[in-house]
Amino acid sequence: MKLNIIDRIENLQSNNQFSGTAFVKNEDQVLVDVSYGFANRSEQIKNQTETRYGIASGCKLFTSIAICQLVEEGKISFDSTLRDCLDVKFPHFDETITIHRLLTHTSGIPDYFDEEVMDDFEDLWIKNPMYHIRCLKDFLPLFQNENMKSAVGERFHYNNAGYILLGLVVEQASGFAFTDYVEKRIFKKAGMLDSGYFAFDSLPERIALGYIDNSDGTWKTNIYSLPVRGGSDGGAFVTATDMGRFWEALMNHQLINKSITNQLLTAHTEVKEDSFYGYGVWIEKHENLISKYHVMGYDPGVSFHSAYFPNSSFKVVVCSNKSRGAFDIMKGIEEELSKITFNKTSI
Numbered sequence: 001m002k003l004n005i006i007d008r009i010e011n012l013q014s015n016n017q018f019s020g021t022a023f024v025k026n027e028d029q030v031l032v033d034v035s036y037g038f039a040n041r042s043e044q045i046k047n048q049t050e051t052r053y054g055i056a057s058g059c060k061l062f063t064s065i066a067i068c069q070l071v072e073e074g075k076i077s078f079d080s081t082l083r084d085c086l087d088v089k090f091p092h093f094d095e096t097i098t099i100h101r102l103l104t105h106t107s108g109i110p111d112y113f114d115e116e117v118m119d120d121f122e123d124l125w126i127k128n129p130m131y132h133i134r135c136l137k138d139f140l141p142l143f144q145n146e147n148m149k150s151a152v153g154e155r156f157h158y159n160n161a162g163y164i165l166l167g168l169v170v171e172q173a174s175g176f177a178f179t180d181y182v183e184k185r186i187f188k189k190a191g192m193l194d195s196g197y198f199a200f201d202s203l204p205e206r207i208a209l210g211y212i213d214n215s216d217g218t219w220k221t222n223i224y225s226l227p228v229r230g231g232s233d234g235g236a237f238v239t240a241t242d243m244g245r246f247w248e249a250l251m252n253h254q255l256i257n258k259s260i261t262n263q264l265l266t267a268h269t270e271v272k273e274d275s276f277y278g279y280g281v282w283i284e285k286h287e288n289l290i291s292k293y294h295v296m297g298y299d300p301g302v303s304f305h306s307a308y309f310p311n312s313s314f315k316v317v318v319c320s321n322k323s324r325g326a327f328d329i330m331k332g333i334e335e336e337l338s339k340i341t342f343n344k345t346s347i
Contacts (some may be wrong), residue, residue, distance in 0.1 A: 011260025022322030023240035039208040053319035055304040056297025059236040133227035160233040167232020190249035192242035208321035210301025220300030301315035305330035
């Protein structure tokens with residue numbers, strides 16, 4: 001099986017020039033740990049197991065866990081309203097918006113980057129330079145005074161602004177800066193010692209620079225395409241092995257208790273047939289059984305997919321420092337894993 005997966009990855013990599021790391025683990029056995037391409041093209045520094053990759057929206061799950069920890073401590077509840085949790089004025093927002101609605105992308109608030117009407121993330125920084133976006137409150141002018149996009153609970157609308165608000169709730173309830181909170185209360189507890197929220201203008205060692213390839217063969221890095229520092233809607237850096245440790249910590253209830261973990265992993269809203277959203281995590285079902293929990297992230301110069309398969313305990317992580325590539329590798333790995341017959345358990 002190990003050879004089949006690696007052969008499949010090799011074939012896909014040769015077709016799409018995948019740059020990044022693919023990691024597959026089952027229980028304590030690492031089945032796949034392969035890397036391709038360069039973390040730094042100019043210096044010809046290769047990607048490797050210890051390379052730290054940006055994961056874009058893949059870290060919304062970290063934000064959800066932070067909220068769940070605060071719920072577990074009794075500081076907030078999933079039914080708490082935004083206005084009761086955050087001392088910030090939103091003149092046109094519905095006052096009934098709850099933490100649950102923000103977690104499930106059903107709040108109806110406007111997004112600062114609305115994927116239904118915008119194509120290019122870089123367009124955001126024409127009027128609002130990315131080098132001014134260093135903390136969560138810096139995002140507020142991008143959406144704070146806008147009108148509601150839809151009624152609360154009317155539909156699922158993937159929403160980055162909602163997760164900015166959740167991060168601000170974490171800051172107000174905990175007294176910590178959001179990134180400090182996650183690094184201390186999630187990364188450290190999960191043993192993710194190489195992961196963090198690093199600023200583009202003070203990056204540590206072993207970072208994979210994100211690359212944007214042009215059709216004429218030229219390229220550029222993504223340092224002028226994203227906020228200086230990531231936050232509660234995306235932008236952390238992780239290693240593939242750290243992400244594997246994260247899934248283990250989450251599923252073993254090291255981060256939040258079993259009851260609240262089950263709430264986080266509940267399919268709260270249907271996005272499309274057999275595809276659902278929990279709290280910060282995508283959920284796929286097959287014949288009404290949960291087959292996969294997964295997260296993903298796409299930014300200029302970043303593509304990321306990671307999944308936990310509950311019927312087999314497989315953990316898969318695919319990190320790339322290019323705008324495309326992770327999806328194809330993830331799909332290939334899943335197809336190889338699907339050839340194995342697992343005993344299904346009802347959810």
